[in-house]
Amino acid sequence: MHQFTIQPIFGSQNWELAGYNIAFTNSAMWMLIATVVLWIFVAGGLRRELVPGRWQMAVEYFTGFVDNMLEANIGEAGRKYVPYVFSLFMFILFANILGLLPLGVVGIHPFTFTSHFTVTGILAILSFSIVLVVGFWKHGFHFFSLFVPHGTPLPMIPIIFPIELISFMVRPFSLGLRLFVAMMAGHVLLEVLSSFVIDGTNAGVGYAALVGIPSFILMIGICALEILVAGIQAYVFALLTSLYINDAENLH
Amino acid sequence: MPQIAQLAETYSSQIFWLLVFFGIVFVFVGRGMVPKVMETVARRDQQIASDLAAAGAARDKADEEEAAWRSRENENRAAAQAIVAQAKAKAAADNEKKLAAAQKRLDTKITQAEQDIAEARNAALAEVEGVAVEAAQDIVQRLAGVKVTAAVAKNAVKKAMTHV
Structure with a gap:
């Protein structure tokens, strides 16, 4: 579990803001890296040419993808x-x-900050707050009709309302936990398999053939799967956010 | 699990830096760059649509011009055919007139010739009569020794000639 440990870097463990510790940790470092890489990626697509190059095409693909998703939902x-x-x-x-990224081989240990529920939770709460703000801004108290599906018989409303309310309130938790669990489980799985490979191979030729090599082959497959999961979980987070915003925009 | 074990000591820094960096992403990338990228895409789509519309309009115009050319061509052809037909009719009429004139000329020539022939024949006949009268006078004188006058001989010849 060492890969999930948060460590302050640059001797910043005592940085404080209004009494709260804001140490610049390895987690914050990778947020910075993600921000910079994303900035470079999108800025590279900002050439605004009529006939796009490959990079501009890639950036436009992503904006078009998000645009289509929001327009569809x-x-x-x-x-x-x-x-x-x-x-x-x-x-x-x-x-x-x-x-x-397998940067460990050159001595840099990547930190997946999306495997921390403090991070995914904040993102989920952010999305949920947007839903609430938009919902109450656009519909006022009429927004509560979201919890009474259209066509519910009158005697059922007292039962349906709390159920719908609970399912609504659970959304930020399911949103945040899903991403955190998927990312953490993937990394744990890779760690367990790699320990099989290393320990099995160290234990002798027989164990290497029986445990090490099959684990290694499996690990290659799981790595591909994890890349897929990385994309899918980001997509699911964005998709669910757009679905929840749809509830706030259009009620039902 | 460090996520739980370190929660108390790290949550504030996690939240703070996430808000800082996600805020930077949202403000500068999301609000700053993405609209420009989408505007570029929209402008390109618009350009393509307008180009297609222009191409369609040009094609329609070409079709129209071709149709106009075709009708003009048909008109010209019809006019040319009319001129040819007129010329043909005129030539035919001229021919007929010339033929008629030639026929008339021939007819007069023929009648003239016929008249000449008739005159010549009459003249010849008169000469033959004269010769016959003299011959009759001679023959009568030699055979009968009677001298007949020219008038009597002529009478006799005329009588005989009518029986021929």
């Missing part, structure tokens, strides 16, 4: 959320993929 009103959902999707995607 929310409609024309969804376009104003493109900056937020794009930032969310790309930030999580870059964090997930940067955390998977």
Whole structure:
């Protein structure tokens, strides 16, 4: 579990802001790296040429992807959320993929900050707050009709309302936990398999053939799977955010 | 699990730096760059749409011009055919007139010739009569020794000639 340990760097463990510790940790370092890489990636697509090059094409693909997702889920009103959902999707995607990079072989140990529920939780609360603000801003107290599905018989409302309310309140938790659990489980799985490979091979030729090599082959497959999961979890986070914003924009 | 074990000591720094860096991403990348990228895409889509529309309009115009050219061409052809037909009719009429004139000329020549022939024949006949009268006078004188006058001989010849 050492890979999930947060350590202050640059001797910043005593930095404070209004009494709270804000040490610049390895987690914050990788947030910075993800921010810089994402900035470079998007800035490279900012050439605004009529006939796009490869890089511009890639950036436009991602903006178009987020734009289409929002338009499909929310409609024309969804376009104003493109900056937020794009930032969310790309930030999580870059964090997930940067955390998977095998930079350990050159002595840099990537830190996947999306495997911490303090981070995913804040992102989930951010999305949930947007849903609440938009919902109450646009619909006022009428927003509570979200908890009474259309066509519910009158006697059922007292039962349905709390159920819908709970399922609504659980959303930020499921949103944040899903990403945190997926990223952490993947990294733990890779760590366990790699310990099989190393320990099995160290234990002798028989163990190496029986445990080490099959684990190594399996690990190659799991690595591909983890890259897939990195993309899918970022997509799921953005997709669910857009679905929740749709509830706030359009009720139902 | 460090996520839980370190929660108390790290949560504030995690939240602070996440908000800082996600805020930077949102403000500068999300709000600053993404709209420009999307504007570029929209401008390109618009350009493509307008180019397609221009191409369509040009094609329609070409079709129109071709149709106009075709009708003009048909008109010209019809006019040319009319001129040819007119010329043909005029030539035919001229021919007929010339033929008629030639026929007339021939007819007069023929009648003239016929008249000449008739005159010549009459003249010849008169000469033959004269010769016959003299011959009759001579023959009568030699055979009968009677001298007949020219008038009597002529009468007799005329009588005989009518029986021929």
